[in-house]
Amino acid sequence: MNYIQQEICSLNGSTVFINGTFTHPEHLIVKQRIWVIDPVRNKEPPDLKTASNFSGRVEYFIDEQNNFALKLSNIMKEDEHEYCFRVLTDVEGQRWMRTPGIKLRVTELHVESPGEVTEGESAVLTCKTTCSLTDPTFIWYKDGRPLTTEMIQKNQQLHLQTVSSEDAGSYSCAVRGSEHLPSTAQTLRVRHPPKNVSVSISPSGGIVEGSSVTLTCSSDGDPPVEIYTWFKDGGDSPVGSGHSYVPLQSGFYYCQAQNQHGDQRSAAVPVNINGETLDYID
Structure with missing residues (x-):
């Protein structure tokens, strides 16, 4: 008997084939060919097909050239054993088993x-x-x-x-x-400065002259943005801070979003509270 592999590594849940070849004296008639696991010396091992935990998952194959194979389906971690091929003949005492057998190891990705x-x-x-x-x-x-x-x-x-x-x-x-x-699946987190910074106006419809309006700054950043700064009419001096801002004067407003990796400014949005014509100069 010869096994084609000495050890097999297969994925949990997959199907594995364990292969080998054998010859026997011509005067003997082979009565039974079986697979067994973890043989113990001087103890007759049971046929793998009779083991309850292998039920419905085991198939044997053999051809005219005495190539033999075990097909084991839906393998699991508990299937990690030493697998041996066993041949029994019509003559008492004329039975063979090649040891050591083939070790099956089961892995997950x-x-x-x-x-x-x-x-x-x-x-x-x-x-x-x-x-x-x-x-x-x-x-x-x-x-x-x-x-x-x-x-x-x-x-x-x-x-x-x-x-x-x-x-x-x-x-x-x-x-x-x-x-x-x-x-x-494993999550890959990418820390980065704020991106896609924009300002939304509420209420979103036309502003009634003399009424209040709320500006809200939105952005993508990792870690999330915690510092929001508001500017008016292209100036470099902040006029407010926080995720939302209520302007008291007409003008063009933009926000700057900042985290530990950098900052980004939004485009300017016009706020017309008093009904005058706005003319933005950058």
Whole structure:
């Protein structure tokens, strides 16, 4: 008897084939060919097909050249055993089993991520396994969608050369051919200065002369923006602070959003409280 592999590493939930070949003396008739696990010396091992925890998941294959195989479906961590092929003949005492057998190891995919990076830095994500899969091709996903070939992938790693805020999201990996068995997703956070800073006016309809109006500053930033500063008519001296601002005079107002990584100003918006014509000069 010869086993083609000595150890097999497979993904949790996948199907695995354990293979080998055997020959026997021509005067003997093979009566039974079975697979067993974790054999113990001087103890007759049970047929794997009779084990309740393998029920419905085991198939045996053999051809005319005495190539044999075990197909084990939907493997799980509890299937990590030593698998041996056993041949019984029509002559008492003429039975064989090759030991050591084939060790099955079961792994899941896990993404190792830096967790968070600052915009402009590089980041490396790794698709980790607890044992070595056979010639795997790794596939990467961001927010559940396959990444384009423009992304730099090396073996089990995904390299983000210059990270931008658009790279923030949930990353997972899979092995080609077993795309239905992806890793759990890991979130990559990208710290960056405020972006898309804008001012909204409330009420949004026309302003009744003499009534009050509220300006609200919105932005994208990570960490979230905490410092909002208001300016009027292109001046450099602040006229107010806070997420919202109530102007008392007509003019062109803009806000500046700031976090620890930088700041950005919005476009100016006109506020006409007294009904006069506004003419903005930057």
